[in-house]
Amino acid sequence: MTGGSSAGGRDSSAGPVPLPMPKFAAAARTALADTGLRRDLRADAAALRRRREAAAGELGDWQELREAGRAIRDETLLNLDAYLERLEKSVTEAGGAVHWAADAAEAARLVTGLVRATGQGEVVTAAVPAAREIGLHDALAEAGVTVHPTDLAELVARLGGGRRPAARPAPPAFHRDRARLRELLARLPDAPPDLPDDPAALAAAARDHLRRRLLSARVAVCGADFMVADTGTLVLLESEGNGRAAVTVPDTLICVAGIDAVVPTWSDLEVLLQLLPRSATGDRMSPAVSTWTGVTPGDGPRELHLVLLDNGRTAVLADEAGRAALRCVRCSACAHVCPVYERTGDEPYGPRGGGPIGAVVTPLVEGVESAAHASLPYASTLCGACADVCPVKIDIPGLLVHLRGAVVESRRRRPVPTPELVMMRSAAWTMGEQGRYEAALRSGARWARLLSRGGRIRRLPGLLGKWTEARDLPAPPAGGFRGWWRARPRSGGAR
Amino acid sequence: MRVALFVACFNDALFPGTGRAVTVLLERLGHEVVFPPGQTCCGQMHWTTGYQREAADLARRFADVFGGHDAVVTPSASCAATVRAAYARIARAVGDAELERAADGLAVHELSEFLVDVLGVTDVGAYFPHRVAYHPTCHSLRTLRLGDRPLRLLRAVRGLELVELPAAEECCGFGGTFALKNADVSVAMVADKVRHVRGTCADVLCAADNGCLAHIGGALSRLRGGVRVMHLAEILAATGAPAAAGRP
Ligand code: SF4
Numbered sequence: 001m002t003g004g005s006s007a008g009g010r011d012s013s014a015g016p017v018p019l020p021m022p023k024f025a026a027a028a029r030t031a032l033a034d035t036g037l038r039r040d041l042r043a044d045a046a047a048l049r050r051r052r053e054a055a056a057g058e059l060g061d062w063q064e065l066r067e068a069g070r071a072i073r074d075e076t077l078l079n080l081d082a083y084l085e086r087l088e089k090s091v092t093e094a095g096g097a098v099h100w101a102a103d104a105a106e107a108a109r110l111v112t113g114l115v116r117a118t119g120q121g122e123v124v125t126a127a128v129p130a131a132r133e134i135g136l137h138d139a140l141a142e143a144g145v146t147v148h149p150t151d152l153a154e155l156v157a158r159l160g161g162g163r164r165p166a167a168r169p170a171p172p173a174f175h176r177d178r179a180r181l182r183e184l185l186a187r188l189p190d191a192p193p194d195l196p197d198d199p200a201a202l203a204a205a206a207r208d209h210l211r212r213r214l215l216s217a218r219v220a221v222c223g224a225d226f227m228v229a230d231t232g233t234l235v236l237l238e239s240e241g242n243g244r245a246a247v248t249v250p251d252t253l254i255c256v257a258g259i260d261a262v263v264p265t266w267s268d269l270e271v272l273l274q275l276l277p278r279s280a281t282g283d284r285m286s287p288a289v290s291t292w293t294g295v296t297p298g299d300g301p302r303e304l305h306l307v308l309l310d311n312g313r314t315a316v317l318a319d320e321a322g323r324a325a326l327r328c329v330r331c332s333a334c335a336h337v338c339p340v341y342e343r344t345g346d347e348p349y350g351p352r353g354g355g356p357i358g359a360v361v362t363p364l365v366e367g368v369e370s371a372a373h374a375s376l377p378y379a380s381t382l383c384g385a386c387a388d389v390c391p392v393k394i395d396i397p398g399l400l401v402h403l404r405g406a407v408v409e410s411r412r413r414r415p416v417p418t419p420e421l422v423m424m425r426s427a428a429w430t431m432g433e434q435g436r437y438e439a440a441l442r443s444g445a446r447w448a449r450l451l452s453r454g455g456r457i458r459r460l461p462g463l464l465g466k467w468t469e470a471r472d473l474p475a476p477p478a479g480g481f482r483g484w485w486r487a488r489p490r491s492g493g494a495r
Numbered sequence: 496m497r498v499a500l501f502v503a504c505f506n507d508a509l510f511p512g513t514g515r516a517v518t519v520l521l522e523r524l525g526h527e528v529v530f531p532p533g534q535t536c537c538g539q540m541h542w543t544t545g546y547q548r549e550a551a552d553l554a555r556r557f558a559d560v561f562g563g564h565d566a567v568v569t570p571s572a573s574c575a576a577t578v579r580a581a582y583a584r585i586a587r588a589v590g591d592a593e594l595e596r597a598a599d600g601l602a603v604h605e606l607s608e609f610l611v612d613v614l615g616v617t618d619v620g621a622y623f624p625h626r627v628a629y630h631p632t633c634h635s636l637r638t639l640r641l642g643d644r645p646l647r648l649l650r651a652v653r654g655l656e657l658v659e660l661p662a663a664e665e666c667c668g669f670g671g672t673f674a675l676k677n678a679d680v681s682v683a684m685v686a687d688k689v690r691h692v693r694g695t696c697a698d699v700l701c702a703a704d705n706g707c708l709a710h711i712g713g714a715l716s717r718l719r720g721g722v723r724v725m726h727l728a729e730i731l732a733a734t735g736a737p738a739a740a741g742r743p
Pocket of ligand 1: 327329332357389
C-alpha cells in the first residue's frame with residue numbers, strides 16, 4: 001500500500017479532529033428545545049418510515065436479501081486487507097490514484113493538498129458523507145479554498161436553515177415549511193426577486209443556482225457509497241443528481257470514502273443496491289446512480305484521486321463483538337426509525353454521525369474514556385426498532401449494551417468509584433440474599449409512604465429526582481405482594 | 496399444572512396487585528401457583544446499564560431459584576426477555592459456561608405466552624366493562640414477539656371495549672436507567688405517548704410490563720390525564736367479583 005501522507009511526521013493536529021463534545025443528554029436538551037428542528041425531524045421520520053416500509057414490504061424476499069447483505073458485508077470485512085489491495089490495483093490500472101489516510105486530519109490534509117495542486121481556488125462538493133467526520137469544509141476554508149456544496153440539504157443549511165444534513169440527507173424536503181424555504185432560497189444571489197413558494201418554483205431556483213456552480217466547477221470532491229474491488233469502480237447513490245454532475249463535469253475529481261465501503265464484485269453490489277435505496281429513502285433505486293471507473297480520455301475528469309479513510313475503522317475490526325458495526329452501508333434507516341434521533345437529530349451524537357449506529361461507532365472508534373463518548377451508548381432506550389430495519393442485520397441494541405459494559409469496566413478501573421457504581425453494587429448485594437432483599441422492600445415501602453401524598457410520590461431525592469421531574473411514582477400499598485402471599489388462606493407450594 | 500411465579504422485583508416493590516392477579520388468574524384456570532421466596536431480581540437493570548458482573552451474579556441466583564421448575568411464569572415481558580435473550584450473552588460476557596447451560600434449561604414464559612401457547616386459552620373468563628387501549632412494550636413486541644396474543648386475550652374479555660392506540664409500536668421512552676440518564680428525551684417521548692393515549696378516550700391503558708406502565712402512568716398521573724394504567728394480568732383476573740385482584 002502506498003503511504004498517502006506527503007507531510008513526513010505527524011503533527012500535533014494528527015488524530016481524530018478534537019472537537020469539544022458535550023455529553024449526549026446536555027446536547028440533546030438544546031436540540032429538544034428547537035421547535036423547527038423537531039418539526040423537520042418528525043416530518044422526515046414519518047415520511048421515510050412509510051416509504052421504507054412500503055419499499056421493503058413489496059419484495060417477497062426482503063428477509064433473504066437482508067441475510068445476503070449481512071453475509072456479503074461480513075465476508076468483505078473478514079478479508080478487508082485483500083479486497084483493499086485489489087481495489088487499489090484496479091483503480092490504479094484504470095488511471096486513478098489511491099491515497100491512504102490513517103485518520104481524519106490526514107484525510108483533510110490530503111484533500112486540501114490535492115485541491116491546491118490544481119491551482120484552483122474553488123471546489124464543489126457533492127454527497128461526501130465523511131465531510132463532517134474529517135472536518136473537510138473547515139480544512140478547505142482554512143487553506144483559502146472556497147467550497148460550494150451542491151446537496152440541496154447542505155445548501156439550505158448553509159443559507160441559515162439550521163439543521164445540518166444527516167449522513168444521508170433526506171430527499172428534498174418540500175414537505176417542510178415552504179414559506180421558510182422560500183425565505184432561505186431567496187437569499188441566493190441569482191434567485192428571482194419574486195420567488196413564489198410553490199415546490200416546483202423553489203426546486204427550480206435551487207437547481208438554477210446549483211447548476212451554474214456545477215457547470216463552472218473545475219475541481220470536485222465527492223463521496224462513494226461503494227467501491228468495487230474487482231474493477232475499481234466507484235458507485236455513488238443520490239436523490240438529486242448533483243453528484244452525477246460533480247463527477248462528470250470537473251477536470252479533477254477527488255473522492256473520499258471509508259475503507260469499509262469496498263465491495264468485492266459487481267454481483268455483491270447487486271444485492272447491496274437492492275437493500276440500500278429501499279432502506280434509505282424508500283426508493284426502488286436511487287434517482288441517480290453514478291458509477292465511474294478510472295479516467296477515460298476525452299470524457300469526464302482527467303484526474304481521479306481516491307482518498308481511502310481509515311480513521312479508526314481497522315481498530316473497530318479488531319473488536320470481535322464490535323466488528324459487526326462496520327457492516328453498515330450508511331442507509332440511515334436506523335436513524336429514521338429511532339425515537340431518540342427523531343427528537344434530537346444528528347448534532348448530539350458528534351461528528352461521526354448520528355442515530356443508533358452513530359452511538360455505536362463513535363465510542364467504538366474513540367473509546368469510552370471521555371464522558372461525552374461514554375454517554376453515547378446510553379443514548380437509547382434499547383427499543384430495538386433499529387435492529388428490525390437494518391438492511392445488513394446489525395444488532396445495534398446488542399452492540400450498545402456491549403459498549404455500556406465497556407464503559408462500566410473502564411470506570412471500575414478508576415481509583416474512586418463513581419456514585420453509580422456504588423449504587424449498582426449495593427443494589428446487587430441487596431438482591432443477592434432473601435433476607436436483605438425483603439428488608440429493603442420493607443424499608444423502601446416505608447420511605448415511599450412517607451414521601452407520598454394521596455398514593456402518589458411527586459418528588460424523589462437524588463438521582464431519582466430525574467424521574468419525578470415530570471412523572472409521578474405510585475406509592476406501594478402496605479403489606480406488598482409477599483405479605484399478601486404469606487397471609488393467603490391457601491398458599492400451597494413453597495413458602 | 497404447577498407454575499412457579501416470578502413476580503419481578505419491580506412488581507414486588509411497587510405493584511403487588513399484579514402478582515396477586517397472576518396468582519388469582521392461574522388458580523382460577525385450575526393451576527397450582529408456587530412462589531419461590533428466594534427470588535429477587537433477574538439482573539435486567541444491571542445488564543442493560545453495563546454492569547455485567549453484577550448481572551451475572553443475579554442471573555446465577557435466578558437460575559438457582561428457578562432451575563428446577565417446569566414452568567416459570569412472569570408478568571414482566573422485559574424480565575422474560577432478559578432471561579431468554581440476555582442470559583446467554585451475560586454468560587458469554589463474563590465467560591461462565593455453566594451459567595450459559597443453566598440459562599438454556601430455564602422455562603420462563605411471559606404471562607400471555609403462557610396462557611395462549613402453553614395453556615391454549617384466550618378466553619380466561621374475565622369481565623371488565625371498560626374502554627381499554629393496549630400498548631405493546633418494546634420487549635413484548637421486538638424481543639418476545641408476543642404479536643397479537645395480548646390482544647386476543649383482551650378481545651375475549653366480556654364487557655371490554657378495545658380501542659386502537661395510534662403509533663402504538665413506538666417506544667414510550669422508559670428504557671430503564673434511560674429515563675434518568677436522558678430524562679429530557681425520555682419525557683419528550685412519553686409526552687407523545689400520553690398524547691396518543693388520551694386521544695383514544697380510553698379509561699384504562701394496559702400493557703404486559705409494569706416498567707413501561709409506571710412510566711406512562713407516572714406522566715398521566717402528573718398531568719392528571721384521567722386514564723388509569725393496569726397490567727394485562729389485572730384485567731384478565733377481573734371478574735366483577737370484589738375478590739378479584741385489581742390495582743388498589
Ligand atoms: S446500521 Fe444498518 S440501518 Fe443503520 S445506517 Fe447502517 S446499514 Fe443502515
